[in-house]
Amino acid sequence: MNQPNKRLRTKASSLGWTAAIVLFLIIYSVIQSQRNQTNDQSVLNSEESRAQNVLDPLKEASHQSNTAKDEGAQQSDLGQQKEPNVSKSKSYPVASSPVSKKQTPANSNRPPPLNSSQRSTTAKTKPELGQLRDLGGKVWESAAGLKYGPGSREKHRLLHIMRHAEDQPNRPGKHGVFAGEGERKKVLAVIDEAYLKALKGGKKVERKKEGNRIVYTIDMDRRIGFVGGQVGNKQGKPSAYKIRLVLEGTNVITAFPL
Amino acid sequence: MYYVGICPFCEQGNLGIRICSKEGDAVILCDECDALWLSTDLNSKPLFPEQPNLPCPCCQGNLSDDPARWANFGEIYIKGWVHIVKGETG
Numbered sequence: 001m002n003q004p005n006k007r008l009r010t011k012a013s014s015l016g017w018t019a020a021i022v023l024f025l026i027i028y029s030v031i032q033s034q035r036n037q038t039n040d041q042s043v044l045n046s047e048e049s050r051a052q053n054v055l056d057p058l059k060e061a062s063h064q065s066n067t068a069k070d071e072g073a074q075q076s077d078l079g080q081q082k083e084p085n086v087s088k089s090k091s092y093p094v095a096s097s098p099v100s101k102k103q104t105p106a107n108s109n110r111p112p113p114l115n116s117s118q119r120s121t122t123a124k125t126k127p128e129l130g131q132l133r134d135l136g137g138k139v140w141e142s143a144a145g146l147k148y149g150p151g152s153r154e155k156h157r158l159l160h161i162m163r164h165a166e167d168q169p170n171r172p173g174k175h176g177v178f179a180g181e182g183e184r185k186k187v188l189a190v191i192d193e194a195y196l197k198a199l200k201g202g203k204k205v206e207r208k209k210e211g212n213r214i215v216y217t218i219d220m221d222r223r224i225g226f227v228g229g230q231v232g233n234k235q236g237k238p239s240a241y242k243i244r245l246v247l248e249g250t251n252v253i254t255a256f257p258l
Numbered sequence: 259m260y261y262v263g264i265c266p267f268c269e270q271g272n273l274g275i276r277i278c279s280k281e282g283d284a285v286i287l288c289d290e291c292d293a294l295w296l297s298t299d300l301n302s303k304p305l306f307p308e309q310p311n312l313p314c315p316c317c318q319g320n321l322s323d324d325p326a327r328w329a330n331f332g333e334i335y336i337k338g339w340v341h342i343v344k345g346e347t348g
Contacts, residue, residue: 149310150310
């Protein structure tokens, strides 16, 4: 009597296991397909969102630099600029996908190669003049392609340039001061604009080359600041309409209004 | 910083006397564009030391890192360049 009952129980148990495994496989495949769809969408949108994520914190850093009056404060401001790099990888949707740890083009941190239609979409979101992106090694590149790296007595060219965001009335000679209420983004935007104008050339651009240095003097056709320093203050802070850019290749050495 | 004039290259920077970090060599350096002169003849063409360390053209030292510094009056006197000093910046 016990033998047939035992067989029946074993058959029922194995049927139950089979049904459970089939059900599990169906649920798993449905979840997988949904995840793949989400990933494809994320990859297509990632280029735009990534660029925005990188640049937004820089806007904040730029705003913070307005309040940085002394060199020490400016140093810490430069440090804050590095945060976007960290947040960039955090906010990149593909990287957070739990589907697989294996690094493939579809789920790695690296953006996928762009086809022609995606390139045109990216071109629409190119950064505004004055925005910076981190190239590593404390070098920052502006939207126009100018590079700001370590150097000068301020230890970084961005800090050196920002000396010209406010007057130094006791400085001997002239001291060009950018308009823009000391806001770094506005200062860098004018420099970017001047550089693009310099590259186009024309009557309003003077170019002097000496060794590896190029000095551009660009007439901006509008007031872009004033002349301060001892001489400028004696003359009543006359308006400045020109910018002088001193470059080594695309590396900025200095820039100031004239 | 004791300055000896306005930079003829960028036409804005103050020219100071810089002491290098190793042998104490004195050069004239623009605080705006890093143009450099080895002598007081500012009509001669400037040198442009490599960025960002500004190696000293006379020795293995540099002009950017400590103990490189702007020369004090005694160092300028010893160098014999007091006559070109125009003043002191704030």
